[in-house]
Amino acid sequence: MTANDWADFGPETRAVRAGHERTAEGENCEPIFASSSFCFGSARDAAESFAGNRAGNVYSRFTNPTVRTFQERLAALEGGESCVATASGMAAVLSTCMALLQAGDHIVASYGVFGATTTLFDNHLARFGITTTWVSPTDPAQWARAVRPETRLFYLETPTNPLTEVADIPAIAAVAREHDVLFAVDNCFCTPALQRPLKLGADVIIHSATKYLDGQGRCVGGAVVGSHEFVGEKVFGFLRTAGPTLSPFNAWVFLKGLETLTLRMRAHCDNALGIARWLEAHPAVARVHYPGLEAHPQHELAARQQSHFGGIVAFEVRGGREAAWQVVDATRLLSITANLGDAKTTITHPASTTHGRLAPEQRERAGIGEGLIRVAVGLESPADVRADLARGLDALVGGA
Numbered sequence: 001m002t003a004n005d006w007a008d009f010g011p012e013t014r015a016v017r018a019g020h021e022r023t024a025e026g027e028n029c030e031p032i033f034a035s036s037s038f039c040f041g042s043a044r045d046a047a048e049s050f051a052g053n054r055a056g057n058v059y060s061r062f063t064n065p066t067v068r069t070f071q072e073r074l075a076a077l078e079g080g081e082s083c084v085a086t087a088s089g090m091a092a093v094l095s096t097c098m099a100l101l102q103a104g105d106h107i108v109a110s111y112g113v114f115g116a117t118t119t120l121f122d123n124h125l126a127r128f129g130i131t132t133t134w135v136s137p138t139d140p141a142q143w144a145r146a147v148r149p150e151t152r153l154f155y156l157e158t159p160t161n162p163l164t165e166v167a168d169i170p171a172i173a174a175v176a177r178e179h180d181v182l183f184a185v186d187n188c189f190c191t192p193a194l195q196r197p198l199k200l201g202a203d204v205i206i207h208s209a210t211k212y213l214d215g216q217g218r219c220v221g222g223a224v225v226g227s228h229e230f231v232g233e234k235v236f237g238f239l240r241t242a243g244p245t246l247s248p249f250n251a252w253v254f255l256k257g258l259e260t261l262t263l264r265m266r267a268h269c270d271n272a273l274g275i276a277r278w279l280e281a282h283p284a285v286a287r288v289h290y291p292g293l294e295a296h297p298q299h300e301l302a303a304r305q306q307s308h309f310g311g312i313v314a315f316e317v318r319g320g321r322e323a324a325w326q327v328v329d330a331t332r333l334l335s336i337t338a339n340l341g342d343a344k345t346t347i348t349h350p351a352s353t354t355h356g357r358l359a360p361e362q363r364e365r366a367g368i369g370e371g372l373i374r375v376a377v378g379l380e381s382p383a384d385v386r387a388d389l390a391r392g393l394d395a396l397v398g399g400a
């Protein structure tokens with residue numbers, strides 16, 4: 001079956017079944033094809049394959065059955081025609097840019113995107129004559145004002161990291177369409193289990209599969225999903241030549257991750273909402289950022305655009321960096337690491353880690369205060385996560 005044939009099936013069925021065609025061995029679980037190249041029946045078959053006139057596997061830089069199974073499954077989940085898997089999330093961002101842009105082109109991007117994406121645009125693409133204008137994710141009018149004749153790409157992440165600001169995908173998509181600009185959405189935080197950007201008007205979806213698609217913190221990988229014309233031809237064309245390819249083993253890990261994606265995301269969201277409400281009531285906490293709270297500025301938009309509110313919670317403690325570090329250091333269960341999308345709850349102090357390289361003014365503009373803590377809520381018993389955070393938070397109140 002092709003990705004389109006799966007459209008009639010429910011999302012949970014697609015997550016478990018799409019993309020795998022049983023081989024003659026009759027296996028039930030998807031096999032790992034650990035083979036760098038594939039053989040042809042004859043010299044003519046080889047010639048036809050190299051000419052692109054014959055379907056089938058050639059070389060695992062660009063065709064591998066396990067990687068293809070992952071690509072077809074993710075395409076079926078996102079509702080896209082084509083998917084190209086990549087060696088990392090950043091390789092997915094780079095491959096999209098390399099497939100689309102040339103010297104002189106211009107990008108409009110949300111200032112709330114992943115740190116390495118900011119560096120890629122400002123420090124690396126800039127050397128090739130590609131410039132970027134940074135705008136607010138929550139103000140579509142800024143996107144419209146930033147457009148120039150040479151603008152080719154709109155780049156968005158929603159909800160943002162770590163403040164969980166929610167962008168209006170249909171509103172930004174309307175601006176992109178009006179100006180004939182490709183609109184890419186990094187769907188890492190929501191995954192197709194919570195948000196379907198292609199349905200909402202985006203042209204391309206970027207994934208870091210490293211996060212929730214894996215879900216257990218094992219492998220680095222990524223993917224681009226979109227039209228056959230752009231992703232299936234142009235992004236694939238760049239990948240097959242340049243080679244930031246996903247390994248069959250990592251593809252297999254992500255495939256197995258997709259099978260439990262809906263269940264896991266539901267649990268991440270339920271646990272995160274519980275933690276957010278509990279934090280909101282804690283006297284040491286000045287502010288909680290979580291789209292599921294009624295007080296969140298884009299709560300209604302998030303409720304409309306996403307099926308649930310996600311697993312990331314950020315909160316501000318009174319007392320700046322010293323107090324925030326105390327809360328981080330008082331944990332015994334949580335993992336002090338910047339990764340997210342893991343069964344294990346992780347905790348990080350953005351101002352001194354993920355956003356540590358920004359100048360203080362840039363950090364201030366991005367709203368990353370010294371008292372801010374980000375928690376990527378995992379799948380442990382919620383009471384244990386609360387108790388682990390309470391140790392440091394209660395001490396702050398006691399010490400005041």
Ligand SMILES: *Cc1c(COP(=O)(O)O)cnc(C)c1O
Nearest residue numbers: 088089090114186188208210221
């Ligand atoms: C981690 C991340 C990336 C980059 O992915 P890698 O797999 O680490 O290369 C891109 N976007 C978002 C939102 C991320 O969280």
